[in-house]
Amino acid sequence: MQPSSRIQTHHLRAMRVSWPFVLLALVIGGMQLAGAATAVGKPAPDFSAVDSNGKMHTLKQYRGSLVVLEWTNDQCPFVRKHYGTDNMQALQREATAQGVVWLSVISSAPGMQGYVSGDEANSLTKQRKAAPTAVLLDPKGEVGHAYGAKTTPHMYIIDREGVLVYMGGIDDTPSTDWEDVKTAKNYVHVALNEIMAGQPVSNAVTRPYGCSVKYNY
Amino acid sequence: MYTARSLIAVTCLSLVAPVSEGAANVVRTPQSEVTLVSEVAQAAAGRRFWVGLYLKLRPGWHTYWTNPGDSGLATRIEWTLPQGLVAGTIRWPLPARFPTGNLMNYGYADEVVLLTRVSVLPSVDRGAPLAIAAHARWLVCAHICIPEEGRFELRLPLAVGAPVLDPRGRRLVARAEARLPRASPENARYAPNRDTLVLSVPLPKETTGAMQEAWFYPLEYGVVDHSAPQPFRVTADGVELLLTRGERRDDALEHLRGVLVIRHRDERQEGFTINAMRR
Numbered sequence: 001m002q003p004s005s006r007i008q009t010h011h012l013r014a015m016r017v018s019w020p021f022v023l024l025a026l027v028i029g030g031m032q033l034a035g036a037a038t039a040v041g042k043p044a045p046d047f048s049a050v051d052s053n054g055k056m057h058t059l060k061q062y063r064g065s066l067v068v069l070e071w072t073n074d075q076c077p078f079v080r081k082h083y084g085t086d087n088m089q090a091l092q093r094e095a096t097a098q099g100v101v102w103l104s105v106i107s108s109a110p111g112m113q114g115y116v117s118g119d120e121a122n123s124l125t126k127q128r129k130a131a132p133t134a135v136l137l138d139p140k141g142e143v144g145h146a147y148g149a150k151t152t153p154h155m156y157i158i159d160r161e162g163v164l165v166y167m168g169g170i171d172d173t174p175s176t177d178w179e180d181v182k183t184a185k186n187y188v189h190v191a192l193n194e195i196m197a198g199q200p201v202s203n204a205v206t207r208p209y210g211c212s213v214k215y216n217y
Numbered sequence: 218m219y220t221a222r223s224l225i226a227v228t229c230l231s232l233v234a235p236v237s238e239g240a241a242n243v244v245r246t247p248q249s250e251v252t253l254v255s256e257v258a259q260a261a262a263g264r265r266f267w268v269g270l271y272l273k274l275r276p277g278w279h280t281y282w283t284n285p286g287d288s289g290l291a292t293r294i295e296w297t298l299p300q301g302l303v304a305g306t307i308r309w310p311l312p313a314r315f316p317t318g319n320l321m322n323y324g325y326a327d328e329v330v331l332l333t334r335v336s337v338l339p340s341v342d343r344g345a346p347l348a349i350a351a352h353a354r355w356l357v358c359a360h361i362c363i364p365e366e367g368r369f370e371l372r373l374p375l376a377v378g379a380p381v382l383d384p385r386g387r388r389l390v391a392r393a394e395a396r397l398p399r400a401s402p403e404n405a406r407y408a409p410n411r412d413t414l415v416l417s418v419p420l421p422k423e424t425t426g427a428m429q430e431a432w433f434y435p436l437e438y439g440v441v442d443h444s445a446p447q448p449f450r451v452t453a454d455g456v457e458l459l460l461t462r463g464e465r466r467d468d469a470l471e472h473l474r475g476v477l478v479i480r481h482r483d484e485r486q487e488g489f490t491i492n493a494m495r496r
Contacts, residue, residue, distance in 0.1 A: 039464075075361070076361075076362065077356075077362060077364045078362075112360070113360065150287045150288055151287070167464070174290055174291075175290065175293075175354075176290065176354075176356065176364035177354070205439060205464050205465055207438035207439065208288075209288070209290065210288060211358070211361070212287065212288040212289075212317055212320050212322075212358075212362075213320075214360070215318055217318035217319075
C-alpha cells in the first residue's frame with residue numbers, strides 16, 4: 001500500500017508543479033496556433049502557390065477582389081457529393097461570373113488520396129465542368145497548414161481588403177448523401193451574397209465536414 | 218479507364234446494396250461487418266428494450282462518435298416502426314481519440330454497439346410480430362473514408378407476459394451499456410478565458426484516486442480545440458481540465474456539454490456526461 005500511495009503523491013505533486021508551466025506552454029502554443037492558423041476578422045495568411053498550369057498565384061495579387069479558397073480531393077466521398085450533383089461547379093460559375101476569384105486547393109501529398117499532377121487536375125476540371133479561377137497544387141501542404149484546412153471540402157472567403165470573413169463547411173448538412181444538397185443551406189452561397197450586399201456574414205464560422213486533408217505528416 | 222471506372226461503380230453499388238432478409242441481416246464490406254441486434258427475442262407491451270447497431274471493423278479502420286472531431290461523420294439511423302413503437306436517439310458509448318498529424322477524430326475502432334431504446338406502448342397491435350426496420354448510414358475511415366449503409370430488419374413476436382431475452386443480443390447490449398457515460402456530476406462548471414476554458418467537475422475520491430488520464434470530448438463543434446492537449450489536475454473535490462478554445466469564441470455559451478472520460482492506472486475507463494454551467 002505504502003509505495004503506491006507514495007507514487008500517487010509524487011504524481012500529484014508533479015502535476016501541481018507542472019500546471020503553471022503547462023499553462024504557459026499552452027498559452028504560447030495557443031498564440032502560435034492562432035498566428036499560424038486563421039481567424040475570421042483577421043488578415044488572411046498570404047501564400048504563393050503554383051496552379052495546374054504552372055502559373056504562380058499569391059493572395060496579395062487579388063487584393064480588391066473577393067477570394068474563395070476551396071480545399072478539395074476528387075476521390076473523397078464528401079467532395080464527390082458536391083461535384084456529382086454539380087453543386088460545387090454551379091457555385092463556382094455563379095461566383096466567378098460576379099468577379100469572385102475562386103481557387104480550388106489540392107493539399108494531398110504525393111501518394112495520398114486526391115494527389116494529382118497539373119494535367120490530371122486540368123482533366124478533372126474539364127470532366128467535371130468545374131469553373132474555378134485556378135486549381136492550386138499544394139503537395140507540401142503549406143497553404144493548407146497556413147489556413148488550418150482540415151477537411152475536403154473546407155471553405156474560406158477573403159474580402160477585398162484581404163481579411164478572412166468566412167471559414168467552415170460548404171453547407172449545414174454533414175453527409176455523403178447526394179440528396180441532401182437539395183435541402184442544405186449553402187453557407188458559402190449565403191456568405192457571398194451577404195458580402196456583395198455589403199452586409200456582415202451571418203454565419204462566419206461553421207463546422208467544416210468531410211474527409212481529412214491528406215497531408216504528409 | 219472506362220472499364221476501371223465502371224468496375225469501381227459496381228463495387229460501390231454492391232457495398233451499399235441492401236442485403237437479403239432473415240439471417241443474412243448483415244452488411245459485409247472489405248472494411249466492416251454490421252448488423253442490428255436486440256436484447257429481446259420477444260418484446261412485451263408497455264415495456265422498453267435496447268436494440269443496437271453492431272459495427273465490427275477491420276484493423277486500421279474506425280468509425281465516429283456523435284461529434285466526429287476535425288473530420289468524419291457521425292452514424293445516422295432512421296427507424297421505420299409499426300404503430301405503438303417509439304425509438305429514442307442513439308446512445309453513444311465512450312469514444313476514443315484518433316489523431317492524424319494535428320487533426321483529431323473521435324470515434325471507435327475494433328467494434329462498437331450503438332444503442333437505441335425502443336418503447337412498446339401498451340396500445341400496440343398484438344396481432345402481428347413487430348417489424349423494426351432501420352436504415353443506417355455510417356462512415357468508416359483509415360487513410361481514406363468510405364461511406365457505407367445498410368437496411369436492417371428485426372421481427373420480434375410479442376410475448377404474452379414478460380419480454381424474453383435474446384442471450385447473444387443481451388450480452389452485446391450489456392457490454393455497450395457498461396460503456397455508456399454515467400449521469401452528469403452535479404455542479405460541473407466552466408470558466409472561459411481568452412484562449413482557454415477551465416472545466417471543473419466534482420468527482421468522488423474513488424474516481425480521482427488512480428487517474429492516469431482525463432479527456433473531455435465536446436459535444437459541439439468549435440467550442441474546444443479537438444486536438445489540443447488537455448492538462449488536468451486533481452482538486453480537493455474532483456478534477457479540473459485546461460481546455461483550449463476552438464474556432465467558435467462564443468462567450469454567451471451557457472453550458473459546455475460533452476463527455477469526460479477518465480482512464481485509471483489499471484486501464485479501466487469511466488465516463489460522465491458533462492453539462493457544465495458557465496461560472
